[in-house]
Amino acid sequence: MVWTRDEMAARAAKELRDGYYVNLGVGIPTQVANLIPDGMRVMLHSENGMLGMGPFPYEGEADADLINAGKQTITELTQTSYFSSADSFGMIRGGHINLSILGGMQVSQAGDLANWMVPGKMIKGMGGAMDLVAGVRRVVVVMEHCEKSGAPKFRRECVLPLTGKGVVDLLITDLAVFEIDKRGGAATLIELAPGVTLEALKSKTEAEFAIASSLAMP
Amino acid sequence: MVWTRDEMAARAAKELRDGYYVNLGVGIPTQVANLIPDGMRVMLHSENGMLGMGPFPYEGEADADLINAGKQTITELTQTSYFSSADSFGMIRGGHINLSILGGMQVSQAGDLANWMVPGKMIKGMGGAMDLVAGVRRVVVVMEHCEKSGAPKFRRECVLPLTGKGVVDLLITDLAVFEIDKRGGAATLIELAPGVTLEALKSKTEAEFAIASSLAMP
Amino acid sequence: MNSKIYSSAALALSGEVRDGMTIMSGGFGLCGVPSDLIMALKASGAKDLTVIGNNVGCDDHGMWHVLANNQIRKVLASYVGENKILESRYMSGEIEIEFNPQGTLAERIRAGGAGIPAFYTRTGYGTKVAEGKETRQFPGQDGVPEWYVMETGLTADIAFVKAWKADAEGNLIYRKTARNFNPMMATAGKLVIAEVEEIVEIGELAADAIHTPGIFVDRIVLGSGYSKHIERLTTRPRAVAAAAGEQF
């Protein structure tokens, strides 16, 4: 049995800590905003120039001057602040954002990430993704374990052009969770989805990885 | 007859243009603030983080949070803006200030300026002077032509440690005014104080300089 | 002194645009875009332009009109995903795009305006973005050497800025996330033109709250028709949201 998208988001939400400043990418990561535990103070950063992102506006209350990095209309909170793109990426580059959760196309066992272009296909651009993975203190990638074709996305080396080299700290897929020592260049399996065997996981994974001692393997 | 300090300030004030943003150093340059012609719009920049410097406050109205770069209490105008030191020197370094008028200890014929330290004497630091001369579009130095000892201050090469290399556009002394082509590294005499002969000037000047054709020398 | 205030975008641009110029234009998506100035740029007919901006227009909006009018030769941007003309002309080779990471683009413009010809960033190291660029090691946040890429400052012949309010001195304030790239671009153009929603009396903008001091702004235009466009209207129904506590 594999984890659903909701379960993957819930697993990513476990990376939140009280007091964290967090940047969430589009897709599953965006759902994490709804999973902040009660009483935990987490401030959401939007790289287009906002700290303290609120929920979507009520109907009829959208403000064209207030959008998130995905260009969706949003709202502000009482503690919100606005700033320029230069200041926003100064926060990111300077290591002031505690956690970034974002999607991926491929991740390597050394923590390389590819998530911005596929050669030959329409290139949209990397937006802020390269800055986020290079600057944020802890980078969590949430992605399906395999492509629709079945090809593994967690690999020895990324085949797609990189977004960042040695940048991923944690990889959450629908099958498993891997911790990556991005300096050491090595990955460790730390969680398996219920009912997924190690053999099944290995057959769907190109990357090499160690197995955490905490995982009671038979 | 030599120019007085007031006359030197008045000569420096002729460098002002309508719409200019100007930074004035301490001493004679400060006096230029009182010599802005009526109807000419000149905005004064204070490098500690202010554009649109007003006059000194009336007695009893000084604000400890409002000082100029010389640490004197000042006032704001209706169009004043405040900013950080980084933004202030971004303006300077980025060439947004039109004119800087400042004092000097020595100037070379190639436009080198020394005005921040005398070896062996107490060193106070350069403050913002190096940034100003490197960044402001037009740099005017106002200084006495000679030291009290009679030693020339306008020289082939500065002997004192430099504030900037090839940075001075115009030198105003109590005897004369020189235009300096700081790229070409050559100075030209463009004005002489009334009654000062070219021979007298040369005897008090170590620098080599050309003589402007506009100066009708006998 | 002549007023900085011009009565129309066309007059503010008149005689200033030439073929081959580099133009910066603020905005993120449809937010904070100097639309009137862009339409005046289209009307100028200038060709072979290089345009610097995060998105360089979205379908039917902003710089898209100048693109569609075949005036642009090269683009520096971070994301063009909502801009089909730009995507397709890039794929066909008609337009050159230099993709910049968003933060690198922002910092390059800030550097250009602040007289910094080059700086180093970790962003893009080991990726296509670093190809052909100088890389070197410096101590990272924890003192361990890390690799960095040298990036250069950017300036433009003309910068278009969209602000909320201006006074006659050219002091500007921006509103919410419409600030984005505008403040840096205001420092990096040889000629800087601000399009604003309101021109207020000098003294109305609080001196401590001014985002862009007037020194950077050469010309001011009161924009027209601020029924602002929204690219992705996302709302929550009032009753359900209150009941379920769902936010996004």
Add this chain to the structure above:
Amino acid sequence: MNSKIYSSAALALSGEVRDGMTIMSGGFGLCGVPSDLIMALKASGAKDLTVIGNNVGCDDHGMWHVLANNQIRKVLASYVGENKILESRYMSGEIEIEFNPQGTLAERIRAGGAGIPAFYTRTGYGTKVAEGKETRQFPGQDGVPEWYVMETGLTADIAFVKAWKADAEGNLIYRKTARNFNPMMATAGKLVIAEVEEIVEIGELAADAIHTPGIFVDRIVLGSGYSKHIERLTTRPRAVAAAAGEQF
């Protein structure tokens, strides 16, 4: 989450200062100086400190007290002319001073906070400041190659910031020229402590007018006794000024 607000400067610093640390402290002259935090630093007794600041105190004020208490080994500053202890200990060799041009110092701190390990500036080229540093040519403002000096980013173990108002989130605003070096230092300390004159309710500071977003601020202290000191009181007599039009 634990509150960022501490009831005193001593508590905010408690257990955080160690010998040999690097401390940044905001202020220009006596303006915008976090005095209570500095006195708590003195009380900590920590030795061999490196202190980064524009002036590092003026006679009898601010960091002067820490200097006088023999706690400082090295200083990075741009101007120490109103600081006799620092001048004399520098001349006697007891304290090392690294003089930085004021704008270079400000930009180095900004770079440190923004993850930029090094940048180039024209400031100081050809002077003592450039000795031992990498120099290279880049195109200048008019495209002609000019020489630039490489300068590195600066960070600190602890940064002391003086602001006017804070909210509990740590959002800060500064007042007039008391802003100076404080905003950059707020981004460049591993631990950032803000001393403020007033702590206001969350929501009272306008979101568009916040100078330092709370993300940068770890701890907040309400300062005491803001009868602010003036270094050079300069005034004009009301009647004469009005008559003569003299300003300075």
